[in-house]
Amino acid sequence: MSTKPQVPVLEGWFTEQDGKAFLLGTRCCGCGTYYFPRLSTYCKNPACDSEKFEEVPLSRTGKVWSFTNACYEPPEPFVAAKPFVPYTIAAVELDKEKMIVLGQVVEGVNVSDLKAGMEMELVVATLNEDETTVKTVWKWQPVVTGGAN
Ligand SMILES: [Zn+2]
Secondary structure, three states, X not given: OOOOOEEEOOOOOEEXXXXXXXXXXXXXXXXXXXXXXXXXXXXXXXXXXXOOEEEEEOOOEEEEEEEEEEOOOOOOOOOOOOXXXXXXXXXXXXXXXXXXXXXXXXXXXXXXXXXXOOEEEEEEEEEEEOOOOEEEEEEEEXXXXXXXX
């Protein structure tokens, strides 16, 4: 990878620690509900009146819940590389939080490679780069379990 500084294309949505990618969500201090994208106004749990949230890294693994081909440019905040090339999107249920998080699937993985329940992990991938910076975004990548392939 280049030596340019890497900048997340969406500030504050994910972080990297020890080369591993984590999505950043918030957890309600009152009832413990997780939110992604982050929520910091008031809890959506009708039984909870907390307005306090802590920022937490979410599970970086989960299972495919559904997936599709995206043949059109995604709406904000999902950002497509330019020039636009069709890519695969997966909705992944996080192992611990049981939330569905949408993301692009890493290059080279097509709809025919995915199936519901497949283990996925979060990686940080280059979205695009300009003269000064490399823009990064999170993507889902099938967990390689080894064995025959
Ligand atoms: Zn709450």
